[in-house]
Amino acid sequence: RKQAIVVGLGQFGAALTRSLAARGVEVLAVDTNEERVQAVAAVAAHAAMFDATEEAALQRAAPERRDLCVCAIGEAGREASILTTALLRQMGAPRVVARAMDPLHERILRLVGAHEVVNPERAFGERLASRLLTAGVIDEVPLGDDLVITELRPPPAFVGRTLADLTLPKTYSVTVVAVRRPGAPVTMPTPATLLTAEDILVIVSPPGAVPAMMDRVA
Amino acid sequence: RKQAIVVGLGQFGAALTRSLAARGVEVLAVDTNEERVQAVAAVAAHAAMFDATEEAALQRAAPERRDLCVCAIGEAGREASILTTALLRQMGAPRVVARAMDPLHERILRLVGAHEVVNPERAFGERLASRLLTAGVIDEVPLGDDLVITELRPPPAFVGRTLADLTLPKTYSVTVVAVRRPGAPVTMPTPATLLTAEDILVIVSPPGAVPAMMDRVA
Ligand SMILES: Nc1ncnc2c1ncn2[C@@H]1O[C@H](COP(=O)(O)OP(=O)(O)OP(=O)(O)O)[C@@H](O)[C@H]1O
Ligand SMILES: Nc1ncnc2c1ncn2[C@@H]1O[C@H](COP(=O)(O)OP(=O)(O)OP(=O)(O)O)[C@@H](O)[C@H]1O
Structure with a gap:
């Protein structure tokens, strides 16, 4: 121990x-x-x-x-x-x-x-800024300077569509690595995964890609 | 603005x-x-x-x-x-x-x-614990109660092997979502990706899966 x-x-x-x-x-x-x-x-x-x-x-x-x-x-x-x-x-x-x-x-x-x-206050202050700024973003965690993990509610335009349909990596440089549905165990998504309004998407992307996507989709 | x-x-x-x-x-x-x-x-x-x-x-x-x-x-x-x-x-x-x-x-x-x-101090105290405990873990970030993102150096036993070979999701319930190589842009891994000692793996998994994997591999 x-x-x-x-x-x-x-x-x-x-x-x-x-x-x-x-x-x-x-x-x-x-x-x-x-x-x-x-x-x-x-x-x-x-x-x-x-x-x-x-x-x-x-x-x-x-x-x-x-x-x-x-x-x-x-x-x-x-x-x-x-x-x-x-x-x-x-x-x-x-x-x-x-x-x-x-x-x-x-x-x-x-x-x-x-x-x-x-320096807990400083580290947290840096992380909080991103989380506060993009609508629908529940959490945003930088990993080094080149990657960001974002937890995000799907924008209305994505609801009811499949991941294969949305071609997120190609269109917005973001990859959905997990989908969280309330009351269900978290799942690894497949191309057939259909997004609902209650989902929380866990996304890996370069910095700025998720805010850019949310701007384009809005 | x-x-x-x-x-x-x-x-x-x-x-x-x-x-x-x-x-x-x-x-x-x-x-x-x-x-x-x-x-x-x-x-x-x-x-x-x-x-x-x-x-x-x-x-x-x-x-x-x-x-x-x-x-x-x-x-x-x-x-x-x-x-x-x-x-x-x-x-x-x-x-x-x-x-x-x-x-x-x-x-x-x-x-x-x-x-x-x-509460910055409290949030950071919770996150730091995981990072401090597992050798090779560079960062570990909880996302909700059911998911963890871990940045990890590959254990020696994984070096020189491909992701297809290692069957990580099946064997350890961990998914490699990105691979960082020094001096190279971060990449999305493929089954053919060969791990080197300089890599940093970005992993999504349930809590505890990465420490469990590191124990089994050691
Ligand atoms: N009424 C007030 N109006 C404006 N600023 C204030 C007021 N009261 C306190 N502050 C400022 O709030 C700042 C942060 O508060 P405090 O010094 O208690 O926190 P700290 O523990 O030093 O902060 P941190 O933990 O973030 O380093 C201080 O710089 C202080 O001057
Ligand atoms: N010499 C010492 N030996 C043991 N404990 C100490 C000593 N000096 C200070 N502490 C304790 O360290 C604790 C944390 O310090 P302090 O109160 O400055 O931090 P804080 O700003 O309240 O902490 P936090 O920001 O984590 O809430 C306090 O509970 C204090 O009693």
């Missing part, structure tokens, strides 16, 4: 703890705030209240034996996040992921040895 | 402003903090320093004429975020997206009329 330490149980740290635990990871969740420790006690394998910048306390958590150590401290303490990250590396943690609040903070975290740095 | 107001230019609000502007949206970016207003002045169509809870000032920004209004105020002010959201709806903004810091805050934001509520 994989083991992880998560330091800092704000929204991000707590959500990460829950997701890791849901995937069968043994999580030691740490925070100085008792309420926040309590809030994850039911899902984390262990929930402990201590200051992660206190070397003796952190050492007892055996970072060197964990597959993953995450420092999820946020606004509450930049110095605490830098110090905790540095200590985790010093103690031999094989993989340290640290949360940065801005580019300068990120640079410092890398300097003190974070293997990976994440 | 679409128009948006973004109130609150922390990491999330600033990143959202940049992404919207990059997509051709005319953004009015608002913050009480002069430095933060300055930081986006180059990318936002307009950057203004005022308190969004001041009714007269907010009214002058004409929320009713914008396609999208986002309240991205964070820890700095829950009351400010609630009040701003309420005012935007009162002034007839057709679409108000508000950022919540926790489930209670979310409930209140919906009560005062937010059309949509987002």
Whole structure:
């Protein structure tokens, strides 16, 4: 079983703890705030209240034996996040992921040895923009710079037509890779698949292809 | 051209402003903090320093004429975020997206009329867990509860073999929807596609299928 330490149980740290635990990871969740420790006690394998910048306390958590150590401290303490990250590396943690609040903070975290740095607010802000802009788009997720996954309601002009009929890859450079129908398991589409107004299409395409298609069809 | 107001230019609000502007949206970016207003002045169509809870000032920004209004105020002010959201709806903004810091805050934001509520830290925490756990996984993005998109390096056992050969959908319930090769445009795979160690496979599958496949193959 994989083991992880998560330091800092704000929204991000707590959500990460829950997701890791849901995937069968043994999580030691740490925070100085008792309420926040309590809030994850039911899902984390262990929930402990201590200051992660206190070397003796952190050492007892055996970072060197964990597959993953995450420092999820946020606004509450930049110095605490830098110090905790540095200590985790010093103690031999094989993989340290640290949360940065801005580019300068990120640079410092890398300097003190974070293997990976994440900025949840920034990452989400980038992803949200696309989702908000195209009507019918339920979600749009960039994958690298060259691909986008879009979940989309079919425009009225597509309803009642088959995929073979619509020739989407040829006409709009978009490929439907799955169709979701409410109350039915998600399906891989075939050329004969007939689109209904309740469907959600899962599309892979280059960036901009789906908005362009929605403009042309409208 | 679409128009948006973004109130609150922390990491999330600033990143959202940049992404919207990059997509051709005319953004009015608002913050009480002069430095933060300055930081986006180059990318936002307009950057203004005022308190969004001041009714007269907010009214002058004409929320009713914008396609999208986002309240991205964070820890700095829950009351400010609630009040701003309420005012935007009162002034007839057709679409108000508000950022919540926790489930209670979310409930209140919906009560005062937010059309949509987002929690960047929580959303990102959920997505990060998967990415961190499976070796070779570059990114893993849930799409609803029934589908996952995974970007994955092929395990050694797959290198040099064709997709027809590997029968991935049948054997592991995973479908390769795109193959990325460094320095080449992303391609739709065919049964004859031969996998190399430099490839990145883009896979659609039910949750858990990719980790299960990586375990079986290892
Ligand atoms: N030295 C420390 N040791 C352990 N936990 C700490 C330490 N310093 C801060 N924390 C905890 O880190 C958690 C997250 O930090 P903070 O409150 O700054 O982030 P946040 O902005 O509320 O988080 P989020 O944005 O994820 O909701 C807090 O619960 C805080 O108690
Ligand atoms: N009444 C208000 N009117 C305009 N801007 C405001 C108001 N109240 C707060 N803000 C701004 O909202 C921005 C974001 O809020 P805050 O600083 O709490 O979030 P943050 O946690 O730093 O943001 P992020 O997590 O996105 O980095 C700040 O720049 C703050 O100045």
